[in-house]
Amino acid sequence: MNPLHLNDILSAARTIAGQPVLLKLETAQPTGAFKLRGALNALAHLPPDAKGVTCCSTGNHGRAVAYAARARGLKAVVCMSALVPQTKVDGIRALGAEVRIIGRSQDDALAESRRLAAENGLVEISPFDDEHVIAGQGTIGLELLQDAPELDTILVPLSGGGLAAGVALAAKAINPAIRVIGLSMDRGAAMHASIEAGRPVEVEEVESLADSLGGGIGLDNRLSFALCRDLLDDVILVSEAEIYRAMQALYFEERLVAEGACVVGIAALMAGKLPRPKGPIATIITGRNVDMTVFTRVITGQDVTLGDYRIEGRSYAA
Numbered sequence: 474m475n476p477l478h479l480n481d482i483l484s485a486a487r488t489i490a491g492q493p494v495l496l497k498l499e500t501a502q503p504t505g506a507f508k509l510r511g512a513l514n515a516l517a518h519l520p521p522d523a524k525g526v527t528c529c530s531t532g533n534h535g536r537a538v539a540y541a542a543r544a545r546g547l548k549a550v551v552c553m554s555a556l557v558p559q560t561k562v563d564g565i566r567a568l569g570a571e572v573r574i575i576g577r578s579q580d581d582a583l584a585e586s587r588r589l590a591a592e593n594g595l596v597e598i599s600p601f602d603d604e605h606v607i608a609g610q611g612t613i614g615l616e617l618l619q620d621a622p623e624l625d626t627i628l629v630p631l632s633g634g635g636l637a638a639g640v641a642l643a644a645k646a647i648n649p650a651i652r653v654i655g656l657s658m659d660r661g662a663a664m665h666a667s668i669e670a671g672r673p674v675e676v677e678e679v680e681s682l683a684d685s686l687g688g689g690i691g692l693d694n695r696l697s698f699a700l701c702r703d704l705l706d707d708v709i710l711v712s713e714a715e716i717y718r719a720m721q722a723l724y725f726e727e728r729l730v731a732e733g734a735c736v737v738g739i740a741a742l743m744a745g746k747l748p749r750p751k752g753p754i755a756t757i758i759t760g761r762n763v764d765m766t767v768f769t770r771v772i773t774g775q776d777v778t779l780g781d782y783r784i785e786g787r788s789y790a791a
């Protein structure tokens with residue numbers, strides 16, 4: 474058991490839920506986010522003659538693929554939309570990967586990555602719709618239940634669903650009664666809209682404090698949609714204001730710097746949006762690659778403007 478990976482936390486959340494809340498700190502990964510698990514596993518399964526890899530990304534998958542490719546001496550091309558924060562673009566370039574900024578959505582970035590795969594012989598690595606990526610992210614579920622077998626509920630930040638699918642598969646294989654709940658922001662939550670519709674659907678991609686949770690799930694989704702639909706007990710949405718307050722809580726209570734995408738579980742707990750748990754709850758603090766200008770505004774209680782959406786500033790009160 475690595476004590477860095479699991480901390481008992483957040484007095485506010487504990488009072489609200491009446492149960493201990495455990496944090497799985499993926500912020501401690503060398504690339505600052507959990508996506509390294511899936512990317513390393515995917516690269517370990519490449520065909521031996523692979524010339525290089527390509528992917529689309531909201532930032533953290535690209536950084537993980539760049540890191541894993543550099544470790545293996547392979548070329549990596551990362552395709553991203555103009556919505557991806559500059560700090561993430563810089564982090565990927567610093568690892569030696571080629572970055573392509575294409576269009577205004579993940580769909581545009583995905584199309585470019587597929588074109589590169591078809592025309593240049595690179596192997597495309599999906600951020601979430603790939604068995605090796607899902608299995609890699611699922612190791613978080615194994616570690617959680619190794620460290621805390623008595624867990625009642627796992628709260629998983631949800632975007633394309635690779636993380637939620639892997640964690641739910643692993644956790645429910647060990648304890649079929651455990652509850653696994655996906656959480657997304659209430660603006661542009663593609664997996665939630667797709668589960669409601671009964672098939673993968675497109676959503677409008679907008680700026681969010683939880684930028685790592687943006688983007689579609691792919692209309693031709695093969696794996697993560699069905700796994701999330703069948704294995705998640707619920708999907709809960711939180712507002713930008715709730716994410717803002719949860720980022721403040723994690724910072725002031727735990728002194729943790731984390732992306733908006735990571736705090737959706739804490740946001741739901743603080744907003745009283747979760748059914749009452751019968752035992753300990755865990756949530757995954759998925760990454761720390763936050764835009765520091767935005768982060769500074771949040772923790773100092775200033776207004777934050779995201780595209781044409783404004784979140785009203787509010788000082789932290791315990």
Ligand SMILES: *Cc1c(COP(=O)(O)O)cnc(C)c1O
Nearest residue numbers: 533632633634635636685759760
């Ligand atoms: C990618 C990502 C998620 C969501 O993972 P999915 O597998 O796409 O659902 C959550 N948090 C962070 C920080 C991420 O980078």
